[in-house]
Amino acid sequence: MKNKTNIVLIGFMGSGKTSIGKMLAEKLGKRFLDTDELIRQECGMEISEIFHKFGEEYFRNKEKETVERAAAREGTVIATGGGVVLNPENMEKLRRSGIIVWLRASEEEILQRISGDASRPLASNKSESEILEIYSKRLNLYATYADIIIETSGKDKEAIAIEIIKHLKNSYSNNGKYGNIIGEFQRVRQMKVKIINGPNMNLLGLRERDIYGESTLEEINQHLEKRAREMGVLVDFFQSNSEGEIVDEIQGCIGQYDGIVINPGAYTHYSIAIRDALEAVKLPVIEVHMSNIFAREDFRRVSVTGQKASGIIAGLGETGYWLALLALKDLIEKRGREGVNEFGKN
Ligand SMILES: Nc1ncnc2c1ncn2[C@@H]1O[C@H](COP(=O)(O)OP(=O)(O)O)[C@@H](O)[C@H]1O
Ligand SMILES: O=C(O)C1=C[C@@H](OP(=O)(O)O)[C@@H](O)[C@H](O)C1
Ligand SMILES: [Mg+2]
The missing domain is CATH 3.40.50.300 (P-loop containing nucleotide triphosphate hydrolases)
Structure with a gap:
């Protein structure tokens, strides 16, 4: 219970x-x-x-x-x-x-x-x-x-x-x-942020290290948790390779989290379902890409999910996650001051 x-x-x-x-x-x-x-x-x-x-x-x-x-x-x-x-x-x-x-x-x-x-x-x-x-x-x-x-x-x-x-x-x-x-x-007074990573992010540190760096997702999350603690933000992590699970996780943020940092992986470029979920929850969202999606294949230049984010950070590797957290904290505080963070009113 x-x-x-x-x-x-x-x-x-x-x-x-x-x-x-x-x-x-x-x-x-x-x-x-x-x-x-x-x-x-x-x-x-x-x-x-x-x-x-x-x-x-x-x-x-x-x-x-x-x-x-x-x-x-x-x-x-x-x-x-x-x-x-x-x-x-x-x-x-x-x-x-x-x-x-x-x-x-x-x-x-x-x-x-x-x-x-x-x-x-x-x-x-x-x-x-x-x-x-x-x-x-x-x-x-x-x-x-x-x-x-x-x-x-x-x-x-x-x-x-x-x-x-x-x-x-x-x-x-x-x-x-x-x-x-x-x-x-x-405890709950602290801001709560969900960090969501999409497909293949579980292979970080193993796959294409020249593009994605040497750290594993677990290491990245540990570093991020430390940074978050210093900022007074509570973070919970989620990774999945499956679109439906990511949609469920985003929906589950309603009323439970103040904002979302998401790296939707390859779903970035075509998942209308994830895009719609981000729109539906009406929370501040920062999208993160470790690589610079604009400097790679043409198909990576489009972000359908990013259209529903408050901002996008790309190309800065692991650093992108904590920059996202910083930006998100700022956004959430601003919203709080404006008194618009009741569910259904965001
Ligand atoms: N302890 C109190 N002393 C003086 N006035 C009070 C007190 N508690 C409530 N009031 C006043 O009584 C009115 C009704 O209060 P309110 O908070 O709307 O009650 P409720 O929501 O329980 O109906 C308001 O004008 C409020 O300022
Ligand atoms: O006692 C009641 O049945 C009611 C109380 C009112 O709220 P307050 O208790 O804040 O006045 C409000 O919900 C409605 O008018 C009915
Ligand atoms: Mg009342």
């Missing part, structure tokens, strides 16, 4: 999931995802409008799809909508992906924060007693699913974010009950 690396905030409307979740992610240097925000973006309308036009059931289906995608993330603070607990499937997925933190707020504070709030369709046209009735029906569910309960009443938002971090750290050092989630956060 995969380690739990997400922190999932649950609780009633107005308990602070969205606002405290953002702060928590910022303090941990982690990504933040709000399922309501994703639904809003995808539907191109406010949650209240979705309820009004299509009804609650439609919204709950959208919520279910969004939760599934959120739960596939790693190292993310996930703020849910107050009704996420109504569907056990949602909670099963979220539980597998992270620690569930219930932000508990008093009835008074909830009413104060959400009464008449037009953006919350289940609160906007309801009396205070009707809102509290929904709250009391759900309390049991929040309690059932919570790994950790954080009492928020009378505390300010920042203090609550700090308390969550302390709680998670303490529970790890005391009994390890939830695993080292903060440690996991630090």
